[in-house]
Amino acid sequence: MSDTEVEYYPGGEVLPGSYRELSSWKEKNPGGKIIGCYPLYTPVELVHAAGILPATIAGAGQGIHYDHSRGSLEGFICSIGRSTLELNLDGALDSLDGIVFPSICEIARGHSGIWARQRPECPVFYFNFPQNLKSPHSREFLQTEFIRFREFLEEISSSKISDESINESIKMYNDIRKRIEVLNGRRCKSPAQYSASNLYSIRQIGLLKTPEEFASLLKQEVLKPLEEMKSEPAYRLMMIGAFCARPPMELLKTIENLGFAIVWDDLLLGQRWFESLIPTDGDPIENLTGHYLKNSVMSSVAHHAPDELEEFIRTEFGKNCADAILLSPAKFCHPAKADFTWIQRICKEQKIPYITIEYEENMSDFSMIESQFETFLEAREPSPLINSNSGGGN
């Protein structure tokens, strides 16, 4: 990691200061515009094609105090909903020239309205992705949404966005997704030499960088040799549910220090929204539309048939050679928790061990989580009582 990255991402995490530093990007790029992109997936390809910097608004991380937002949001709001408002009211997002909220949940949706009132000079776009992906009518509807978003961006950038530039941007983001998948594969294959926390850190840097810079960083990361082998993890975990609000880095490190390796996760899911690369020839809006409808990843924010969730768990669990599932929803995240009712049942039926924790962006005490993991390990240690009954002592 370069000095710049260390300076703005101490500990490898996006913090409030990281957003303030977007103003430096504007100084270096006079006339440049920035659009905030709330999780999960928003069409960053179009933003980039418009010559605008897409800045993922990924919460404020640890250490934030809710000085301003407490009086504007209800108590049962998840931490990213709260921190986004706090960042806004505290001026950390003053560099934004616009913001886009996708239709992932009521909090994102309500936020678009709160933002519109709090920041009338910073236009808001609510991108209404269809939920009825199987309907043949969703295609035309979604296509119209992409076109509407394109028009929104053209107005902000005061210039037309050509199909060619969109296809070029799609190529750029395809590259990024490809490299992230390489690193995911490395982490899964050799977690003792390439950890989830390491990958999480690199991916966070990409949230507020230009895709060119991020792609270059990822390329360097892919080329880096693996670290020296540390001890093999006791358990390989599939971490599900932390797809939106960022859990603190310390949470992942706590888990890893206890001997667990996270071999699959849905962290920063917006960065990995597609299961395959988007076509880059022909009409890009049609390509984006078709790809969204057919190739979006499984997530709790989208409607899916019951058997699709079951199938997903079975497939991914096996594919990643996981030993257990870590259900890790953000506090107050009802999309995740609604699905977890059923994932827990699947785990029980399939005899898959699982642990359930909850997190908030700004949590600082991990002792209870440590206890849960330690208990999990202790419950799986061989019992001395059973051994002593088999053959008169060891």
Add this chain to the structure above:
Amino acid sequence: MLACGIDVGSTATKAVIIDGNRVVQGRGRVNSGANLSRAARHAFLEACREAQCHEYDVTYILGTGFGRSNIPFSHSQATGTTCHARGAIFRYPETRTILDIGGQDTVAIRINEHGEVLDFCINDKCDAGNGRFIESVADLLNLSLSNIGELSLKADKKLEMANVCSVTGEVEIINYLEKGQDVEDIIAGIFATVADRASSLVRRIGIEEEVTLSGGVTANRGMVKALEEKLGVHINCGVDGVYIGAHGAALIALEKAEYTPGGW
């Protein structure tokens, strides 16, 4: 004519007697305990003793506070918010924002120049912003409420408290003590947490100067300092700010006595 306001709080019950010129003649204060009507009576009689009057000399008694319906000898009641507003503006005519940190709740109140409540916000769900939390911290650290405030002023730093509830806040305090941290720094951190919670209530209704503090914490200089730092404004407070609610109730009682035939 004499009028009395009795403020039955969760921790303490206060009574204030004023005369027809709105001059305070007597005050009383007792622990509320488990029997609120008895506490109300004792506080009232204590105020009568100080006023050198008989209880029947008092024309109108108005009850307020969370236990206001437990004053069988009162003539009527009004909420604590309304009474604190009246009491605060009487003492500080330029005040427009009041923060009352009580035992079991904290209320932020915005008023107009007549002392009418324009907006208010109550935190009665989370003890980490209330006087009760400060009391429990004092108990835990084996300190008195009277010197906990002064100790915090000697702190070199404020030990960060996570924004959690008062129960887990106590766990954090124990963790800090185990690590050998100074008590002064811990208390300063606690006060910063309480101030943080309280100030977010004030921000919700909008800070308009002058800001007045009422409730038992007015005697706690450390807490007052923490609030001023958090809100970024000077705060009106006197060491007897705990009587503001009862005083406001007495003022309303006098008005009712003056405008109601026979004082009833």
Add this chain to the structure above:
Amino acid sequence: MHGNLKLNSPLLDKSRQIIGKWYAQGDQANGVDRKVVYHFQPGSIHELLHAFGFHVVFPEMNSIHSAVKKLSIEYIHHGDTLGFDQDICGYVRNDMGLMGGPAKGKSPFGTIPPPDLLVLNQTGCFTYAKWFESLARMYGCPLVMLDIPYTRNEELNASDKKYIAGQIEDLIKVLEEVSGKKFDIDILIESLGHTRDAIDLYLKLLDIPKARPTPVDGYFEITSFMGPITVSRGTVDCVDYYRETIEGIEKRASEGRSPFGDENFRLVFDGPPPWPSLKEFREMFHKHGAVGVAGTYSRVTCDYEGMETDASQPFDFLVDLASRSYFNWNIEKRRNFIHKLAKEFDADGIVFHSVKSCKPYSIGMLDSRNYFASQTSIPVLFLDSDIADPRFFSNSQIRERVDTFMESVASRNLRMKSTG
């Protein structure tokens, strides 16, 4: 002297009869002779479902009745036992507990038949999808979605309406398959004719509290009168009900009777009522002579105001019915609407009732409250509790806030009166 709104007024009795009849129909629907569809209230198009002879169950109604009958805590506990997290809507947990717990759908207010089909009209609430996905797992029945785009501006755009219309067309094929009946548009048109009549009467009912004093509480009473237009819209019963209700209220007005005593304050309410504690909540206001004159809750199924479609354009009408729920409005539209209600109904204040279970309703309420408090001179009160879980209704805390608010409004009104 403030009266107590009696729960056994004839107008409420009739509403209860219609709901009772609806539950009785559910008892009798046995999946062979009469199939059962589950559907949601906001944006419901149950006239289309009735046209195929389905009995329609609205799961939220079961949760509301559970709460009103003080059964919700028991069902919610069963929902918790089945693994539904506390952060999930109380209505869902109640329903899961009622249907999947020991009761197996048998409740004191009616037996809820299991579904043969789930028609998931996703209007404003993301949890609806999870709710029906859970039911699909429990009963192994098909689920078809009707995805309603969010009202991002003042109205839905043409693309949004086309999307909805296309899904309704596809839905008809599924309904034919499951019911075994061919779609008969005449049945639908006849039903929609009654719907239009009921809507016109319902709008008239909602307007009555503009009168001073109001002969009907536009929040607490009208909420109780909503049942028929929710479960039996499209029937003659529903039309008759609202005609009689309006006549009854007009008679009340002409005789100078009011079920709640003097009218001292007029309030607009945003948010649903706290069903488990409805009576206590109502009395906290009525004891001050504070009556509800309007509420946004009466527009949750659909905001019929300004709706011009009718039975002569059956599919356009269905699209309108599906897409005009208050639930589906953006926050600015809601805020402007509340402001309009406060002016048109000459309100003394606005009460925002945020509920933990219902994020689509509650998100943004506090921001709106702040807007009114800082940008207008209308007194506002913010309360929070829940629609299903009685543990979130703190009687003393809510009462303190209501009393404080009413004192401040009284003081303000007195001063305004004295200064002319």
